[in-house]
Amino acid sequence: MIEARELTKRYGDKTVVDHLSFSVKPGEVTGFLGPNGAGKSTTMRMIIGLDSPTGGSVTVNGRSYAKHAAPLHEIGSLLEAKSVHPGRTAFNHLMALAHTHGIARRRVDEVIELAGLTSVAGKRVGAFSLGMGQRLGIASALLADPAIVMLDEPVNGLDPEGVLWVRNLLRGLADEGRAVMLSSHLMSETALIADHLVIIGRGRLLADTTVDDFTREAGGGGVKVATTEATKLRSLLAGPDVTIVSSSAEELLVSGRDAREIGAIAARHGVPLYELTAQSVSLEEAFMALTQDSVEYQSAPADTVRKAA
Amino acid sequence: MTADTLSDALSAPPARTTVHKVTGRRVLRSEWAKFWSLRSSWITLGVALVLLVAFGAIASATYSPDAVGTDGPPGPGSGGTSDAVSLALTGVTFASLAVGVLGVLLAAGEYSTGMIRSTLAAVPRRLPVLWAKSAVIGPVALVLTGVAALAAFQLGTLGLDGEKIALSIGDDGVLRSLAGAGVYLGLVAVFGVALGMLLRSSAGAIAALVGILLILPGLASLLPDSLYDSINPYFPGNAGSAVYALHQSSDALSPGAGLAVFAGWVALTLAGAAYRLVRSDA
Numbered sequence: 001m002i003e004a005r006e007l008t009k010r011y012g013d014k015t016v017v018d019h020l021s022f023s024v025k026p027g028e029v030t031g032f033l034g035p036n037g038a039g040k041s042t043t044m045r046m047i048i049g050l051d052s053p054t055g056g057s058v059t060v061n062g063r064s065y066a067k068h069a070a071p072l073h074e075i076g077s078l079l080e081a082k083s084v085h086p087g088r089t090a091f092n093h094l095m096a097l098a099h100t101h102g103i104a105r106r107r108v109d110e111v112i113e114l115a116g117l118t119s120v121a122g123k124r125v126g127a128f129s130l131g132m133g134q135r136l137g138i139a140s141a142l143l144a145d146p147a148i149v150m151l152d153e154p155v156n157g158l159d160p161e162g163v164l165w166v167r168n169l170l171r172g173l174a175d176e177g178r179a180v181m182l183s184s185h186l187m188s189e190t191a192l193i194a195d196h197l198v199i200i201g202r203g204r205l206l207a208d209t210t211v212d213d214f215t216r217e218a219g220g221g222g223v224k225v226a227t228t229e230a231t232k233l234r235s236l237l238a239g240p241d242v243t244i245v246s247s248s249a250e251e252l253l254v255s256g257r258d259a260r261e262i263g264a265i266a267a268r269h270g271v272p273l274y275e276l277t278a279q280s281v282s283l284e285e286a287f288m289a290l291t292q293d294s295v296e297y298q299s300a301p302a303d304t305v306r307k308a309a
Numbered sequence: 310m311t312a313d314t315l316s317d318a319l320s321a322p323p324a325r326t327t328v329h330k331v332t333g334r335r336v337l338r339s340e341w342a343k344f345w346s347l348r349s350s351w352i353t354l355g356v357a358l359v360l361l362v363a364f365g366a367i368a369s370a371t372y373s374p375d376a377v378g379t380d381g382p383p384g385p386g387s388g389g390t391s392d393a394v395s396l397a398l399t400g401v402t403f404a405s406l407a408v409g410v411l412g413v414l415l416a417a418g419e420y421s422t423g424m425i426r427s428t429l430a431a432v433p434r435r436l437p438v439l440w441a442k443s444a445v446i447g448p449v450a451l452v453l454t455g456v457a458a459l460a461a462f463q464l465g466t467l468g469l470d471g472e473k474i475a476l477s478i479g480d481d482g483v484l485r486s487l488a489g490a491g492v493y494l495g496l497v498a499v500f501g502v503a504l505g506m507l508l509r510s511s512a513g514a515i516a517a518l519v520g521i522l523l524i525l526p527g528l529a530s531l532l533p534d535s536l537y538d539s540i541n542p543y544f545p546g547n548a549g550s551a552v553y554a555l556h557q558s559s560d561a562l563s564p565g566a567g568l569a570v571f572a573g574w575v576a577l578t579l580a581g582a583a584y585r586l587v588r589s590d591a
Contacts, residue, residue: 049433050426051590066433069330083426085347085418092346093427099339100431102329140427144328 001026001179002047002075002148006056009042009203016042018203019056024148024181024196029174031194031211032183035291039203040183041079044152048077061147072101075148076141082133086126090117090136093125094143101144108143115139116165130157138166148179155189167193187287191215201291218286222255223262226275233271237262253279333437340441344449349414357407357450357494358457364400365461370468372396393469393476394486394555397462401490401553404457405497405522408450412501413514415442416582420509429591439506439586443499443579450498455491458553462487482555489553489564493571497522497549500575506582522546542567545574 002024009017049065199207242256419425504514551567
């Protein structure tokens with residue numbers, strides 16, 4: 001369990017994280033989303049004590065990270081993939097971390113195998129591809145069998161097979177009762193893995209919701225209907241909560257009734273349909289609309305510059 | 310049945326790997342492993358030892374009594390005259406740069422590569438990392454350079470065979486000087502760690518190391534003579550060379566005082582490094 005309360009970080013007069021409160025619960029995958037520069041990485045650095053907060057607090061399983069006797073056992077993290085000395089082999093890197101917590105060599109071999117690095121464990125990390133670096137980072141996050149796993153953009157640089165691997169791995173970890181937190185700037189990718197969403201922009205909390213709710217809210221795109229009898233269908237579908245707009249003589253965009261209903265009504269009245277499609281707003285668009293608002297809301301000058309450019 | 314299995318699975322703690330508390334000894338073990346698992350450690354350490362032995366052996370082998378006072382090593386330790394020990398320890402200045410760089414790389418290298426994030430995530434109390442790095446590199450450098458100094462001296466006695474300055478290992482002060490060289494170089498390595506942790510940049514810390522050990526005494530000679538004479542022996546490099554001088558020269562500290570002063574400088578730098586490590590964001 002990670003709990004952030006009014007967490008704030010300022011660098012000079014620039015506020016990177018602004019009174020942020022959220023929690024990451026066990027048994028769930030929490031997606032931590034925001035555009036680049038929203039303060040995701042800084043927040044994660046504060047969680048494991050690399051940066052100290054200017055205000056507010058964040059606890060890991062009830063205590064600040066540094067107060068734990070075996071911190072890697074509480075939370076395993078991948079921040080930037082290159083948090084490794086390139087001159088050391090993958091095995092030696094993991095072994096050096098394992099020594100601090102008295103973790104046996106057997107476990108090091110285990111996470112190397114889990115991450116699919118067995119064949120390159122003896123190679124120096126400097127020669128690793130981005131994807132292999134990510135796998136090594138994930139292996140070190142899992143090293144001490146932590147109750148919480150926190151990964152910053154874990155799928156960056158992974159091939160499709162690797163992305164699938166991460167997705168299944170994180171799902172499995174959450175199902176085992178661990179708390180999983182992963183950051184991303186890609187909504188569609190995160191929606192596939194996460195249960196819960198914490199969305200931030202400019203360091204502020206924009207939404208603390210579930211993927212299901214977010215999808216439902218984003219899904220109100222209406223149904224596109226194409227028919228030769230547009231006028232007739234229009235009057236048949238009319239109702240108190242229904243709005244219908246038409247983009248051409250034979251096309252209607254209906255909201256307030258789902259595709260099934262519309263099809264049934266048309267069939268009952270013998271109206272021929274040659275297209276019936278639910279129009280979903282993509283999660284990515286909904287996410288962008290959400291974060292875009294916050295950017296516009298908070299920084300008119302920046303927006304003016306963009307318009308002028 | 311299914312429900313039981315499920316609740317068992319949920320109530321069972323997810324962790325089954327044996328994990329122990331982070332202790333000073335475990336951090337030391339980790340830093341020990343880190344040190345020896347880098348090729349640069351072996352190379353830099355090897356260079357230090359080769360410089361120490363080779364310079365000493367060559368200086369002794371090419372010694373000729375006619376050239377006394379010109380080919381002796383620099384610094385107050387030589388006192389203008391050569392002895393078998395100062396010839397054997399000609400390489401200390403060069404070796405000190407190598408072991409200093411070794412210390413710098415061990416510390417600042419973590420910052421330049423990003424390794425420090427992994428290190429401090431594992432040891433969030435931070436200070437044990439600084440102590441452990443010092444405790445690994447200090448004794449390693451001390452023992453190995455001490456042995457190399459002894460080797461340089463023994464090789465040197467072959468070259469000095471028959472010369473009147475020749476000394477044997479059993480002579481008064483010889484062993485103390487050679488051991489002093491090891492102690493000095495061990496402290497220089499710790500000094501490098503402290504500078505690396507303090508400045509967080511390899512280039513910056515190496516520049517500071519060279520500046521403090523070699524250039525500072527030269528710059529100080531621009532000061533008025535009376536002031537220069539009184540503070541000169543206390544500079545880190547000069548206090549350090551007093552530690553391994555066979556004969557205390559008139560303008561230098563005694564070996565014991567030199568050791569105390571140099572160790573003081575190292576302790577001061579370590580304190581600065583500790584302060585920055587704890588107080589500022591990694």
